[in-house]
Amino acid sequence: MSKNKSKTNKIYPILSILIILALWECLCVFEVVPHYMLPSPAQVVEAFIKDFWLLMSHLKVTLLETLIGTLMGVVIGYGSAMLMDRWEPAYKAVYPIVVLTQTIPAVAIAPLLVLWFGYKMLPKIILIILITFFPIVVGTLDGFRSADQDAINLMRSMGASRWQIFKHIKFFQALPNFFSGLKITVAYAVVGAVLAEWLGGFAGLGVYMTRVKKSFAYDKMFAVIFLISFISLILIWLVSVLQKKCMPWEYAEVTKRKRDENKCVRN
Amino acid sequence: MHKLETENITMNFGSETIIRDISISVDQGELVSLLGVSGSGKTTLFNCISGIYTPARGRVILDGEDITGTSGHISYMLQKDLLLPYKTIEDNVALPLVIRGVSRDEARKQASEHFEEFGLEGTQKKYPKQLSGGMRQRAALLRTYLFSDNVALLDEPFSALDTITKGRIHRWYLEVMERINLTTVFITHDINEAVLLSDRVYIMTGRPGEIKSEIIISTPRSERQNYDLTDEFMEYKRQIMGILDEEKKETRE
Structure with missing residues (x-):
């Protein structure tokens, strides 16, 4: 384009x-x-500017939770996908549980987590892990399994080990799915963090939100909603950038001219 | 001693026998074709030779050594080039060396020495999708060659190419083979291709697949410019078609 x-x-x-x-x-x-x-957009902008530094200090907390939670969710998700791909029994035993965890709404687990783990960061991070690891597991596992069997056989004929087949074929095969999963995941993660903060905490955008709600400051409410959307968008965009960096072959240019040039080299 | 030999290979899938008592041999530098209709078990035989399957009976012998059911000795190439889309051409062709434990830089270096010979100069840093079908097959052939400069199995490698490209690649192939002296077993269902490229043609028929007969193409490969237009070529072709026809009649009766 x-x-x-x-x-x-x-x-x-x-x-x-x-x-x-x-x-x-x-x-x-x-x-x-x-x-x-x-409130009108102008009032929302005004509220945003007025509370900018306060918002930023809350944002810092939310972002930190999101980052730690997502990172751990991704590691756990990717690890489980590898495990399930490697051992069929693990797949049969774990996959139903993985699906089951997703049928419980986050809103239902969050209060329990707060009850069990208190008002600090831990329950938030656990909730984010629960939310994020699912898209990663499912996407990555599908990617592993969609690897071209002929290519795997060819590698085997060359004497490749399981690990080499993973490293040279499956890993790459799963990358597009992994990144699709990651894009969904980062957006959910922010929402998950805010949700957990709603239910109790000392800092974070969710805490700010409940406070301004109680004081009927709807202009501030809208300001924080927009900030959350904006942050989610930025995170999704960052994942896209990372994807482009990690998958240069997807973006390699194929021009008709180059093709013809190649054909002419020898013939 | 033959370079590669199969002794009475039989392979079953469940209760069905796919190939029975296949004994073929290839000498150093020789190019032998396996010609047969689809379903005669040619690919199954290849998988036995390359060690992906262990045959129910029989042995695979390379340089006098029994390699039955072990992989890592003989490579193959399919109609699908199977170049990995996420690796550059140089990394694709160097892959067999990397698998064997050669470092990536060293593997690239070794691979790059052959790029010109295979008509691939300038494609090192490109991705497979940036190359034409014919070029991709050349890259796949180079990968096969780098895997083992002993024996290569080619399973209908050129059948996905259009007629014109195919004609060109046949000529190029004969030329390259002359230089690299690769021992090759070549599967095809194209009679022209079999006669044009091989020293000997095994004709495989039936279910289970068996070797029906063997035809020696006596014209030296180096003298096969426009070979497909000669009477000699037509004579071989007629002979092969005759054998395949006979087989068809037999199965009908």
Whole structure:
């Protein structure tokens, strides 16, 4: 895709968002909706600026929880996927449990975790691990299993060990799935952290949220909601960047001209 | 002593016998084809030779040594090039060396010495998807060659290519083979390809697959420019078609 085209592609979503914001502002300015129920975008921005440093200090806590939780979730998820790929009995024993953990809503486990582990960081991190490891396990395991059997046989004929087959084929085969899982995971992780903070804690965006809710400061409420969305978007974008770095072959250019050049080398 | 030999190889899948009593041999530098319709068990035989399967009966002998059921001696190449899309061409072709324990840099170095010979110069840092079908098959052939400069098994390696590219790659293939002196067993269902490229052709038929007959192509490979237009070529082709026809009649009766 040319640079110009990708620029015009970006114009559409930006335009639609601007229109929505403008409509929203109109609703508030002309008092169609009373401002104590729905603050205008301008008021939200004002609240955001006023509370900026406070928000940042809470954000730091939430981000730290997210980071630790996601990292551990990814490691546990990837490890379980490797284990289940290696030993069929492990797959049969563990996979149903993995699926089962996902049928329990996070909102239901969170209060229990707070009850068991207190108001500090631990229950939040555990909840994030529970949320994040599932997409990683499922995606990565699917990736491992979709590896081309012919390629694996060829490696075997060359005398490759299981570990070499993993390193040269399965690992790479699972990368796209892994990154898709990771993108879902980071977005969920932030939400999970906020959810756990809601239910009790000393700092974090969720704690801030419950405080401003109790004081009916809806402009601040919206400010923190937007901040959470924005952070999630940034994290997803970061994963995309990482993916591009880790998978250069996906983005290698194939031009018709190059192909023809290659054909001409010898013939 | 033959370079590679199979002795009465029989292979079953469950209760079904896929191939029975296959005995073939290849000498150093020789190019032998296995010609037969689909389902005659050619690929099964290859998997036995390369050590992916252990045959129910029979032995595989390489340089006088029994290698039955062990892998890591003989490599093969399929119609699908099986180049790993996430590795550059140089890493793809160097893979067999890396598996054997050669360091990556050393493997790359060794591989790069052959790029020109195989008509692959300039493709080292490219990814497979950036290459044309014919070039990819060359890379796959180089990988097979680097795996073992002894014997290579080629399972319909060129059948996915279009006719024109195929013609070109056949000519190129004969030329390269002349230089690298690779002992090759070549599976094909294309009679032209078998006659054009081989020193000998084994004709495989039936279920279970058996060797029906063996035909020696006496024209030296170096003299096969435009061979497919000669009367001699047509004579061989007729002979092979005759054998395959006979077999068809037999199975019908």
